[in-house]
Amino acid sequence: MVRAVRVDVMTTPQPLQSIGDLAQRTQAAGFDGMLFTETGRTPYLNAALAAQAAPGLELSTGVAVAFPRSPFVTAAMAWELQEATGGNFRLGLGTQVRTHVVRRYGVEFERPGPRLRDYVRAVKACFTAFRTGTLEHRGDFYSLDFITPQWSAGPIDAPDPKVDVAAVNPWMLRMAGEVADGVHVHPLGEPGYIARHVLPSLAEGAAKSGRSADELAIIVPVMTIVGDTDEERHRERELVRASMSFYGSTPNYAFIWDEAGFEGTTARIREKQKAGDFAGMAAQISDEHLAAFATESTWDGLADALTERYGGTATRLVLYNALSDMDRFERYGEVAQRISNS
Structure with a gap:
């Protein structure tokens, strides 16, 4: 079965004065959304400005580093972005690696997989608290049980943000299937890896929480090599x-x-x-x-090549290197449109 696929462009967060123009150009080129991957700059401010510059563009963090921010802080930012985008924001979270988390961010990294599972549950508990006024989460790493109207973002006229996690090994993939709304596949996630590990592990985790794996987003960054010569x-x-x-x-x-x-x-x-x-x-x-x-093709053949490789599994394709040459950006946008409309 070929699943309906949305197509995003991947970018690292840009200087704030330039992100609005890039968001407008992304929307005009025909992409469905932008995915901000956290590096030296944070993704949330970029997403906020992109939401104002290009209403209707689907935005996500892919991924934001979880542990340096408390679950409540992350939930509050995601909540505001969901409101600003009219329901078009996805919160993507990842662990990063020990060296960065401990030596650059200065926070704990022990048992990162179970910690991220608890973190996702805590974030979702905060979403519930913003609507109900009651915060109740007690996990192995995070305990949250206090909120007042003054310190709550309050209800919004949009569904709760979807929460996705980055996962590579089978344990993390099962965890994503159990507690998250989707998974960010690794950029090395070629179709064989997706078939061997991503799909069965997500299904196993989803079954554990009493739901179908069909409810989960599978977000796949794809490296492309395209040209007519x-x-x-x-x-x-x-x-x-x-x-x-x-x-x-x-x-x-x-x-x-x-x-x-x-x-x-x-x-x-x-x-x-x-x-x-x-x-x-x-x-x-x-x-x-x-x-x-990677996927190598001519321009005319790229949409079909990507659909053939990933159309049966991915719900979102993220064009990893569409921004490597801005002179070709609109051509990548045409490819995105062909995939989304197929």
Whole structure:
């Protein structure tokens, strides 16, 4: 079965004075939404300004780092963004990795999977509290039981925001199926990985909470290599090669390479990484890796190629590198329109 698919553009948060123009251009190009992935700048202010500049654009954090912010603070920001977008905001949360959380943000990281599960439940308890005036959540990591009208955002004329989580390994995927509204698949999540791990693990988690996996959003970032000549595709091919080597250096993701038939890829990348050889890292990503983990096509064929690879599983496709060359941005928007309207 081919599922209806929405198409977003992925961006890191931009300087606040420029995000409005980018949101308007994104909407005019034909994308359904924007996904803000947290890096050095926070995603929530970007989403707020995008909501004002381009009403109707679907916005999400993909993902925001959860633990440095209390569940109540995160819930309040998501609530206001849901109101500002008229119900078109999704809250995407992730754990990040220990080094960033402990040494950059200065907060705890123990048992990140169970902590994120409790965090999601706490956020949803806050949503309920904004409507009812009663806050009651007691978990292993967060206990929330006090709210007054003065410190509540109050009801809004929109449904509660959907809460999605980033997940890679089977435990996290099952947790997403159990407590979240959707999952952010990793950028290395090629169709085989989705079939082997994402779909069955989400279904198992959903069944545990008495619901169907069909209720869950599957948000898939896709790396594309597109052009009508090999020369046109060469630049994107090398950008994707570098991006894959960056993600592929993480030990927790090694099994994705291995199961796809590229055993030892992570170890080879990490050897170059430790030597500071970034070109050498990228060189570990062969053309065979690219063929398996990216989608390469002509412009006319890209929409069909993405639909064929992901149409039976993804509910949202996120074009990972659509902003790598702004001269081609509108062409990516045309592809997005073809997918959404198919």
